Amino acid sequence: MNPARLDRAFKILEYLGHHQEGAALKRICEDLEVPMSSAHDLMHALVQLGAVRLADQRTYLLGPRSLVLALSIVDAVDLRQVSRPYLTDLCEELNENTYLALRSGNIVTYADRYEAGQTLSVVMKLGGARPLHGSSVGKLITAYNPDLEERVLGSADLERFTPFTHVDREVLRQEFAAIRTRAYSVSDGESVEGIIGLSTPVFDATGTVGAAVHVSAPRGRLAPERLPEVLAAMSRTSASISAQLGAPAEVIAAKSPSDVLALERERLGSTPGSS
Structure with missing residues (x-):
């Protein structure tokens, strides 16, 4: 042939x-x-x-x-192995700790971590569950999975981790919809005060988001003027990993810094509790 x-x-x-x-x-x-x-x-x-x-x-x-x-x-695809070179490159490019987050049933955990050389860094524990409504990875994976979104919005009690944690269900509903539109998630002091978390989606071969690329750092290092550069780099990383997993081309769309800049102006002008 x-x-x-x-x-x-x-x-x-x-x-x-x-x-x-x-x-x-x-x-x-x-x-x-x-x-x-x-x-x-x-x-x-x-x-x-x-x-x-x-x-x-x-x-x-x-x-x-x-x-x-x-x-x-x-069965032969180990997501951590596939993502490792991309997350390592992202860590070196940004000089920030990078993580691979995974969905496991009804929880989201950090499955892998690559540490930068920052003196002051945010080191997240591997294997620990992240709140679906109060962390960037939790919100992102929830936004792309209707069953998790229904679980969060139907919860009888949403824990408030900091004064900035969103516990209003209508606010969360709008946030999940906005995350799907932006194709990235931001947590600004919602789980830990003073810490910004950023996440971008990793799509598998079925177009499902069960994983995310994540970066956390003190707010001073992720100031608004730096976010477009950081989120664009994370978006490229997620797109590369998704492509390696065989994700449909139509769901892979890396954001440019100018794309993110426009989206951030909209987010910061409309997100309750942002600062």
Whole structure:
């Protein structure tokens, strides 16, 4: 099989992976701009190999061999290993401690940490649960997961960690929506006074956010004029990790410093309790 034909086969499998309901050959060819004649023979070969199956006479879906391979790949991917070089580079670029945060059930924890050479630094404990409503990583992962958002907004009691912790459910609802729009989260003294936490989303191959890139530092080192640079660098890091995990291209969108500057002007003008 020549490289062009092999590439076409991978594109078809990737397409079916994003269309779990299946698709007709004509639609596949139109969306991928593949000639029907060559796609027909290729699809027939994929069906014979078990990589694709026919649900009926017209609808193609991923076959058992593709599903087994996909699960094997997922099992082989260690998120910490994938993210390590990117978080290390980010740590060196910003000279701030960088973290990988993960969702585990209904909690969010720090799973990995890379320490900079700052004399005064914020060292977050690995493995400890972070508040879903009072930390940047908690708010970010909650914002991208409807079940967690429902859990937070339906909670009978939201703990106030500092005077700046948001415990008003309508304020939190607006905050979660704003985080999805911005594609980053900021915690300004909400869990620890004087500390700013920043988080950007890591998408997996299904487009789900179950992890985040995180930076925490004293407010003096993350002044408003520096945030666009820092958040843009974090956004690039998250986008690179997401791409390595096979995230859909449409959900990966790194922010530029000018993008963040505009978003920060809006956030600081509208976020209750910001300072």
